[in-house]
Amino acid sequence: MRYVIIGNGIAGVCAAEAIRELDVLGSITMIGDETFPPYSRPMISMVLDGSCPYEKLPVRSEGFYEDLSVTPVLGKRVSAIDVETREVLIKDGVRIPYDKLLIASGADPRTLKASNMNLANIFYMRTEAHVRAKLKALPEARKGLVLGGGLVGFKAAYGLLKRGLDVTMLITSGYPLSMQVDETAGKIILNELLKHGLKVEVGVSVEAFEGTDRVEAAHTSNGNRIPCDMVVIGKGVYPALSFVPRDKIEVDLGIVVDEHLETSSPGIFAAGDVAESIDIARKERWINALWPEAVEQGRIAGWNMAGRPVFYKGSLSRNVMRVMGLDVLTVGLVTPPSADGYEVLTASDPRQNTYRRLVFRGDLLVGAVLINRIEQGGVLMSLITNEVALRIPKDRLLSPSFNYRQLLM
């Protein structure tokens, strides 16, 4: 059996490991854009803020490919898939034949359309190379500008603040992390950041950058000029699927997969940030571009490729982050699409600096936001994932003393 895996991110890595659990003889080829050993992508923001050294990024050893007898094809991007002849085409004309194919090509940062994007010190934040470049620019930098109030923009702003830069963040919605948390939690997070010196401008975008070699200022849509010597763009990501033949493989926003992570084309699977599965809380197709999802999808796709039909239930949005003095945990559907059929419970304790928001659909928990006292967040997440009908009063879950025992009746 010839397995080909497109992508050497964590989904591809976990898939290779899963295949090897079941099939020691088949050949595995991994095609990857990055040449660095398999590393933890979420940790690059911790490298930026200085809480984790760059050397700790790898999560597998240098000998990973050799140990699993995987043939690595690194530093290359796939240009096309020939579904008829079952071959993967690489940019320089090489064709790699496959019996089972996994597309785990991940996602690329959404590009910004503004003039003078070629100036130095304008960065995206996705790969270890990006963070390496930022670390090089940091000693000279004084004024940071972060575009986007999503997870990446927010983590970049936090990192630059911790590095002592004067940081301005431009966001389109009224508060950061609007996709992850509700308005109350967003405002709490925003206040914490403002307290530590972050400047925020709402509802503006950048139209042009100015500078000779390096960026010196940004011009915004409302006519302001913001001086800056380091820019981080965090406008989200989009699935890297330019090489996917849309007439042969069904593509929506990402590659549509079934409950075995197989695409509409038999023998071709997809996992990780490029795959669009069912969101358990939302009950609709969704891409949850998250590390733990990529791990799980990679493993399950690998087993399915090796012939064991393991079922994949679906994905769930979730995040946990530590922001200065706040611990923030968010799971599932936090802002219901309509008030109809949903019930929202909240509790807060200003003295303990805690906030909890729970979203229910009938007797099912479908979403939660916790600020501080987050230890029981995993219990709430497994209630959502396993769709456990709640038999105890819902407000018990709001209490900081809520624990697993209370669910047993």
Add this chain to the structure above:
Amino acid sequence: MKEVIVHPERCVGCMQCMLACATAHSRTRELFSAVLEIPRPKPRVHVGVGLYDEGFPNRCRHCNPAPCQMACLANAISRDPAVNTVLINPDRCINCASCAMACPYGVIRFHEDAVAPPGKTVAVKCDNCDERRARGLIPACVEICKVGALTYEEMSAAMKRKTDEVARTVSVCAEKGPLSPGFALLNAIKKAQLTT
């Protein structure tokens, strides 16, 4: 392989296990000196309160596969198959709380610890007292538990005992098990009081 088994119905919520656990994971391993240590030793077993105020000793189940291990961003969590224990490497841990979000039992805490690099907050949970067991001792929480809510035994032996207990309640012919020590004396005293 022997393991720690929780019998929640027996727990009286005395929290002795928490104290013993914190002491066992301190530098000095003596209660009176442990309370003076910096960082203050903290327990890995957590007695929670049920809906009717009953105690519940909540500890790591060392799941296999372990959700915390799969969610770890830093590859800091591993399984030692020889002792069936899931362990967190404090040096690799980045305190991101991904494991807490993945743990379905809510047993992971974050604080400084005697085995972690000084000044570093790390994820901490039950390690099955691997250090004590290497010295031939049983886990500290089991050793201290006075009501049999925590036992250290083969899972099959514990299941057999439970099955026998159930059998005795429904069958008059079933052999009576021995009472816990002290109960015979207590019963004898009560009977004596009734007859006089």
